[in-house]
Amino acid sequence: VSSEASGVAPARVSALRAEAEALYLGTRPKTRAAAGAAAHLFQGVPMHWMVDWSTPVPLVVADATGARLTDVDGHGYDDFCLGDTASLFGHGPAPVAEALIRQAKHGLATMLPSPDAGTVGDLLAARFGLPYWQIATTATDANRFALRAARAATGRPRILIFDGAYHGAVDDTFVGLTANGRPANRPGLLGEPRDLTLLTRVVPFNDLDAVEEALADHTVACVITEPVLTNSAMVLPQPGFHEGLREITRRHGTLLLIDETHTLSSGPGGYSRKFGLSPDMFVVGKAIAGGIPASVWGMTEDVADRLTRARDSQPEGRSGMGTTLSGSPLQLAALRATLEQVATENAYAHMNRLADRMERELTGVIAEARLPWHVARCGARVEVVRARLPLWDGGQAKTAHFPALETAIHLALLVRGVLIAPFHDMMLASPATTDAQVDRLIAATRDVVQRLTA
Numbered sequence: 070v071s072s073e074a075s076g077v078a079p080a081r082v083s084a085l086r087a088e089a090e091a092l093y094l095g096t097r098p099k100t101r102a103a104a105g106a107a108a109h110l111f112q113g114v115p116m117h118w119m120v121d122w123s124t125p126v127p128l129v130v131a132d133a134t135g136a137r138l139t140d141v142d143g144h145g146y147d148d149f150c151l152g153d154t155a156s157l158f159g160h161g162p163a164p165v166a167e168a169l170i171r172q173a174k175h176g177l178a179t180m181l182p183s184p185d186a187g188t189v190g191d192l193l194a195a196r197f198g199l200p201y202w203q204i205a206t207t208a209t210d211a212n213r214f215a216l217r218a219a220r221a222a223t224g225r226p227r228i229l230i231f232d233g234a235y236h237g238a239v240d241d242t243f244v245g246l247t248a249n250g251r252p253a254n255r256p257g258l259l260g261e262p263r264d265l266t267l268l269t270r271v272v273p274f275n276d277l278d279a280v281e282e283a284l285a286d287h288t289v290a291c292v293i294t295e296p297v298l299t300n301s302a303m304v305l306p307q308p309g310f311h312e313g314l315r316e317i318t319r320r321h322g323t324l325l326l327i328d329e330t331h332t333l334s335s336g337p338g339g340y341s342r343k344f345g346l347s348p349d350m351f352v353v354g355k356a357i358a359g360g361i362p363a364s365v366w367g368m369t370e371d372v373a374d375r376l377t378r379a380r381d382s383q384p385e386g387r388s389g390m391g392t393t394l395s396g397s398p399l400q401l402a403a404l405r406a407t408l409e410q411v412a413t414e415n416a417y418a419h420m421n422r423l424a425d426r427m428e429r430e431l432t433g434v435i436a437e438a439r440l441p442w443h444v445a446r447c448g449a450r451v452e453v454v455r456a457r458l459p460l461w462d463g464g465q466a467k468t469a470h471f472p473a474l475e476t477a478i479h480l481a482l483l484v485r486g487v488l489i490a491p492f493h494d495m496m497l498a499s500p501a502t503t504d505a506q507v508d509r510l511i512a513a514t515r516d517v518v519q520r521l522t523a
């Protein structure tokens with residue numbers, strides 16, 4: 070999509086990009102040298118997505134503390150990306166850091182429970198409302214295990230996802246709708262010889278008629294969804310969507326799996342607790358252990374019973390649900406510290422107050438410049454969406470992306486000392502974020518928008 074439809078002339082976009090790129094490269098000799106020195110990493114980075122940011126060479130972070138980053142050249146940044154939610158509660162929260170040091174002296178990985186295990190289970194049940202929990206290492210894994218459990222519990226082969234959703238590197242979920250509305254493997258997917266649509270159905274978000282039709286033959290074990298689509302700009306549920314989804318899934322005997330990995334921004338119990346959703350299964354990863362690789366998946370009594378029966382009816386063998394480092398003493402210590410001391414009501418009150426400011430003031434900047442954009446919000450998560458009206462589904466969200474414009478804005482913000490999430494315009498407020506940082510975010514955004522429009 071050309072950037073014209075975003076309300077910005079393409080020439081302005083390339084001028085902003087060129088100016089920011091020259092500044093970035095000109096003032097970061099050590100960053101440039103580090104990029105050249107990583108010869109034995111594939112594509113020069115420890116994980117290949119790192120070359121997909123807006124930067125001409127990756128930013129190399131020497132320090133991340135609270136909501137601040139410092140690069141190897143000594144430039145400081147106000148961090149509103151926060152590791153794309155992994156550090157939603159700030160970088161290295163003190164109670165987590167202390168718990169890790171304490172635990173390291175007593176063992177990090179034993180493949181056995183530590184004394185924190187029972188307490189962590191109690192904390193999860195009290196916070197998220199489901200009675201039974203398992204620990205995994207990434208949200209990807211938690212989703213994968215929960216989907217397997219759903220298939221085992223129901224004896225059904227298929228799953229249903231919403232177009233434009235992202236649930237991690239879970240093979241079954243890499244299905245989307247093409248421009249003419251047909252299900253297909255998602256573009257860009259590497260090394261996937263299978264037609265994933267055989268076992269994964271996909272329908273537009275907010276479309277209850279399509280859900281009804283997709284579940285009618287009772288072959289679908291599970292619907293997996295985020296409460297709000299947060300990975301294709303931000304698509305909010307229409308009034309009645311979640312109630313309808315719950316009613317239809319129950320009526321067809323399909324389990325409902327809610328993935329709260331990003332919507333944990335809503336409040337201490339996630340979006341589900343805040344808005345009274347009642348999932349059969351629940352997943353949250355990323356920030357749940359304060360930045361330590363850990364995720365959790367929970368289930369109702371009924372799902373737990375059916376899963377137990379399914380296990381008992383199988384011959385001895387591997388369940389396909391688990392990894393060696395999952396449920397480790399390290400993870401349990403970090404989970405306990407995060408749940409007891411970091412992700413508190415007080416922390417969320419602060420995050421929400423700052424996100425209120427971000428929403429209001431970014432809306433003001435957009436209005437001043439008369440741009441056809443709006444701000445969407447999910448608790449501490451704030452997103453600038455390049456469309457005049459709220460998005461309805463993943464298909465619409467695709468038309469609200471302008472990669473050249475977005476990367477120019479991201480790099481222009483970066484050289485002004487502000488980091489936002491890559492690939493779309495997402496900003497998070499953490500307990501460590503300050504009003505002064507929000508002031509700087511707004512001032513930098515206003516400056517960038519003026520360069521693009523005035």
Ligand code: PMP
Nearest residue numbers: 207208209235236237328330331
């Ligand atoms: N679920 C959702 C909703 C996500 O946004 C993501 C990652 N962006 C994941 C799951 C996967 O998380 P991870 O990459 O940590 O496995």
